[in-house]
Amino acid sequence: MTAPVRRGRPRSENADVRILEAAHELLVERGYDRFAMDEVAARAAVAKTTLYRRWPTKDHLLVALVAKIQDEVSVADTGDIRRDLSVYLTAVATGLDRMRRVGRDLTGEEDRSAGVVAELVAAAARHPDVGDVVRNLFARRNALPLALLDRARERGALAPGTSSEVLFDQLAGALYYRLLVTGAPIGADYVEELVGQVLAGTGATRHPERT
Amino acid sequence: MTAPVRRGRPRSENADVRILEAAHELLVERGYDRFAMDEVAARAAVAKTTLYRRWPTKDHLLVALVAKIQDEVSVADTGDIRRDLSVYLTAVATGLDRMRRVGRDLTGEEDRSAGVVAELVAAAARHPDVGDVVRNLFARRNALPLALLDRARERGALAPGTSSEVLFDQLAGALYYRLLVTGAPIGADYVEELVGQVLAGTGATRHPERT
Amino acid sequence: MTAPVRRGRPRSENADVRILEAAHELLVERGYDRFAMDEVAARAAVAKTTLYRRWPTKDHLLVALVAKIQDEVSVADTGDIRRDLSVYLTAVATGLDRMRRVGRDLTGEEDRSAGVVAELVAAAARHPDVGDVVRNLFARRNALPLALLDRARERGALAPGTSSEVLFDQLAGALYYRLLVTGAPIGADYVEELVGQVLAGTGATRHPERT
Amino acid sequence: MTAPVRRGRPRSENADVRILEAAHELLVERGYDRFAMDEVAARAAVAKTTLYRRWPTKDHLLVALVAKIQDEVSVADTGDIRRDLSVYLTAVATGLDRMRRVGRDLTGEEDRSAGVVAELVAAAARHPDVGDVVRNLFARRNALPLALLDRARERGALAPGTSSEVLFDQLAGALYYRLLVTGAPIGADYVEELVGQVLAGTGATRHPERT
DNA sequence: CGATAAGCGAGACGGTACGTCTAGTCTTCCG
DNA sequence: CGGAAGACTAGACGTACCGTCTCGCTTATCG
Missing domain, CATH: 1.10.10.60 (Homeodomain-like)
Incomplete structure (x- = not known):
């Protein structure tokens, strides 16, 4: 070689x-x-x-740019899966909201549209290779929270049959769905309620287990 | 008057x-x-x-068009909330997949991109009024499944504290997340697993209650 | 009937x-x-x-309008052909200049273009019937000065072989040529010089004949 | 430099x-x-x-085009100013008539309108810069006949006080006036009469001077 | 050290769609 | 039937952007 x-x-x-x-x-x-x-x-x-x-295309450049500027969302593993998820998702929601505001002067809440995120999704839909980049990006980005869920299940904080992927889809999906589709607000209380409801059936206790 | x-x-x-x-x-x-x-x-x-x-814009026309052609997804209420949801979500997933294929010649599964759906989401992001149309559309579209969930909770098939909106976000969100973001496949088995896991903690029995 | x-x-x-x-x-x-x-x-x-x-056409309307608003240029016959022509042509030139300014805010002399007159000429070129209207208009308008020239010739103030039509073409033509083509200014002194030079060879005396 | x-x-x-x-x-x-x-x-x-x-505009392009395709009208100086002018003006009249016919199928004489020439004049009236181009064009084009007149005056074939510019306005003006405004025909005989009458009072002899 | 290869700035180019504008006609209902 | 209102057909206009190409020049490494 x-x-x-x-x-x-x-x-x-x-x-x-x-x-x-x-x-x-x-x-x-x-x-x-x-x-x-x-x-x-x-x-x-x-x-x-x-x-x-x-970059062969405007879309390529912009995806690359966004991939670069979007901040690493850190994942803390305190042993309290409910809290860890809340913290993580709140951070994600904040990031999405910042993205949403990019390129427009939003003073109030009048405009509920999804902004750049939606355009990136469309860019990914237009060029297969951009799609690959985006999917890779998310795969890497989601690896940490998925691992967090895996560890929680291993230590019994989640029911054994629970799929981390599916669980994560429920959480992240809800956020993106609100952002991209329904335009419903994504506040701290929503995240809280979402996490609570998602964890309800998975064997997570309401009060954190100690390690 | x-x-x-x-x-x-x-x-x-x-x-x-x-x-x-x-x-x-x-x-x-x-x-x-x-x-x-x-x-x-x-x-x-x-x-x-x-x-x-x-229509003042290409985007406006196309959103109006899609709003018109997208088929009503019917909602059956058999009393078996798990099955009803599975059926409904499968229909939605099928519809999304048809949309995804629009305008491209997809023989195999090589292209996992979101197609028209993504573009509509972007269109909604570009023009506030298009966004309103889209949100209205989904509000109307989702009214039925939300009512289904409400009824299930009333008859005790869902835990009393469960929010229908949040629950629905988990379900629909997961589908759209896979479609628009991760590109992961959305098969019948996935829907099954998703519904199962979402309902797990809500007090839904594994076998349907009789009314 | x-x-x-x-x-x-x-x-x-x-x-x-x-x-x-x-x-x-x-x-x-x-x-x-x-x-x-x-x-x-x-x-x-x-x-x-x-x-x-x-009016079947924008051009028709505008030609009709201009035909209506353009002021009758009166022709005085004092017996002094040179002066009568000068007065008449000065009036015409003034009218043309007012037309020229129509529809634009001309403060200085920066813009030397012909304005509405040119457009009417073009309109006449586009539709045969508009052309007829314009030609009729000018035929009527020019009848008086032509008669003036005829009378001058009859009383010996112009050489017998002189053609009134040609003479008038020389005078009016010079004005329109400057207005439409060269953009050269058409001041009182120019009119004076023009009339003088045109009459020079026609037997007109420098001082007016008495009748 | x-x-x-x-x-x-x-x-x-x-x-x-x-x-x-x-x-x-x-x-x-x-x-x-x-x-x-x-x-x-x-x-x-x-x-x-x-x-x-x-060319920023259709008008600009067309003016440039016409400026380019309109043939140089040559000016001969034989010493016989009357003949030289007749020849020159006849050439100009021919050129104008060809222009007039451009873009229409004129079999007979039914249509007396000015055609392209009128449109160009209007174009010049619409855009100041197009006007400049046209005026420059004519300035260049007219330089030769003006020089011809100057030389004629110098050798005594025209009265000393005669202005070449004004004289030329009378000649060219008459042609354009007929073309653009009155629609009167411009035949060889008309040119002859025009030149004769214009030169009548300028001291030009009926038979050419020899140099 | 000169040849060769690639990057670079500048800006023209082909392509293509957009949304706008205006002219002149047509359709409806009202007097 | 004339009129007001306004939708309709037709079609050009000029603009905007994308992504490519063609210059002349610069900066590297290779032979």
């Missing part, structure tokens, strides 16, 4: 940085649809060629 | 029909993104103004 | 007036090209049908 | 040629008003953007 010999002028890392910064700025300012590649190039002081050498 | 006096030439219902038919046809043939207003007009033998008088 | 029997509701003369007023207003405000029939109808509180029942 | 550094992809000269050819063809076929930018693009196998990058 030989080292991949690089010839010619190497790609400017500086360009990458400037592009992503410009793109980020522009996405925040304008939102997904009024985001224009021409303007990213102009702002980053970069040729469009340079953009397209890196 | 005076009758709303209509003046001028009334809108041609014929045009509405022809437009929606043409749009439907075109959506199925091409999918959301390669769907062109010009061609709808041409196929419907209608001027573009007539289109835009009715 | 029976009288033409009129049946049904007679045409509203009121409408004619209101339409022409609205059209005039709009023409002055906007100029020929941004003049829209819809808006005339709206301002005149008249149906478009009513407009088109009277 | 540094060389003007050219950056980016140069404009395709080929495109220019193809566009102008297509436009010419289309203008001849259809005339000014049924001339469509979309079709020019299609025929030239060029994107509409390419059109609009060069």
Whole structure:
């Protein structure tokens, strides 16, 4: 296995940085649809060629950008599965809400639309490879909470037959469903109620077990 | 309360029909993104103004179209809440999958993307008023299954503290989450498992109560 | 030959007036090209049908309008052909300049373009019948100055072989040429010089003959 | 004085040629008003953007086109000013008549309208910058005959006080006036009479001076 | 050290849809 | 039948963006 010999002028890392910064700025300012590649190039002081050498499509660039800027949601395992899930989901909900606001000036709650998240979902639907990226992204992102659920089941905090995947779908799905489809609000109390109801039948005690 | 006096030439219902038919046809043939207003007009033998008088935007037209063509999913109330939900959700999943395939030639399972559904969600995110339409649509659509859950709780098949809304979010959310985000398959067995796990903690007996 | 029997509701003369007023207003405000029939109808509180029942075309309406609003240029016959022509042509030039300014906000002399006159000429070129109207209009309008020239020739103030038509073409033509084509200014001094030079070879004395 | 550094992809000269050819063809076929930018693009196998990058408006394109295709009218200086002018003006009249016929199928003399020329004049009236182009065009075009007149005056064939500009206005003006306004015919005899009458008072002898 | 390869900035290009505008016609109901 | 209202057909317009291409130039590594 030989080292991949690089010839010619190497790609400017500086360009990458400037592009992503410009793109980020522009996405925040304008939102997904009024985001224009021409303007990213102009702002980053970069040729469009340079953009397209890196990302074959506006959708690709934006997915990459979002993948980069979305914060790692940390998962704490305190042994209290109910609390851990609440904390985790609240963090996710907060992140989604921040995404939702990107590119629009929302003062009140008047606009309940899903914003960038919805556009990314559509982008994933348009290009199979973007879809792959998104799915990978979520697979990685969800690995931690899934492991958390697995450990809870192992120590008996969840009923043995419970599927972590399905359980997680119930939780995350509810959030995304509200965000993308019904537009219903996702407050702290909703998360609480959701977690409570989901855990109700899984053998989780109302008060945390001690390890 | 005076009758709303209509003046001028009334809108041609014929045009509405022809437009929606043409749009439907075109959506199925091409999918959301390669769907062109010009061609709808041409196929419907209608001027573009007539289109835009009715729907201010391609997105508006398409949402209206989908709202119209999506079939009523019927809800049966047999008294067996588990089975009723399974049947209902399976029907929903089938409908979603049909939507997903619209406008693309999917032979195998190679493409796991969400298709039209994702685009509609994005359209709803782009225009506040389209968002309203979509949310109304789902509110109406979900009224029946929510009532089903309410009745189940009343007759003791669900724990008294259970929220129908939250429960429904868990169920529908899981489906949409898989469709739009993770791309995981949504088969009959998945629905079965999902319903089982959701109902597990709600006091639903494994075998149906008789009324 | 029976009288033409009129049946049904007679045409509203009121409408004619209101339409022409609205059209005039709009023409002055906007100029020929941004003049829209819809808006005339709206301002005149008249149906478009009513407009088109009277004038088959925007061009027809506007030509009729201009024919109506353009002031009669009076022709005085003092016996001093040179002065009479100067006075007449100055009046024409003033009228043309007012037309030129219609529909634009000209503060300085920056814009030398021909405005409405040019558009009317184009309108006449587009529809044969509009052309006829325009030509008739000018035939009537030019009858008086032509008669003036005829009388001058008869009394010996112009050389016998001089053609009034050609002479008039030289005079009026110069004005329109400057207005429509070269954009050169048409001041009082220009008119003076023009008349002087045109009359130079026709036997007109520099000082007026007495009758 | 540094060389003007050219950056980016140069404009395709080929495109220019193809566009102008297509436009010419289309203008001849259809005339000014049924001339469509979309079709020019299609025929030239060029994107509409390419059109609009060069000419911001249909009017701009057409004026440029006409400026290009209108043939240089040559000016001979034989020493016989009367004949030289007749020849020149006859050529101009012929050119105008050809323009007048562009885009319409004129068999007889039924249609006396000015056609393309009128439309160009109107275009010049609509956009100040188009007006500039047209005026420049005529300034250049008229330089030669004006010089001819100047030389004639210098050698005494015209009275010393005669203004070449005014004289030329009389001649050219008469032609354009007939073409654009009165629609009167412009035959060889008319030109002859016009030139004769214009030169009558300027000291031009009926038979040419020898140099 | 020169050849070769690739990256880069600039900006034109093909393609394509969008939504707008205006003209002139048609349809309805009311006087 | 005239009129008001307003929908309708027709079709061009100019704009916006995407993603590609073509220049001339720069920056690397290879031979």
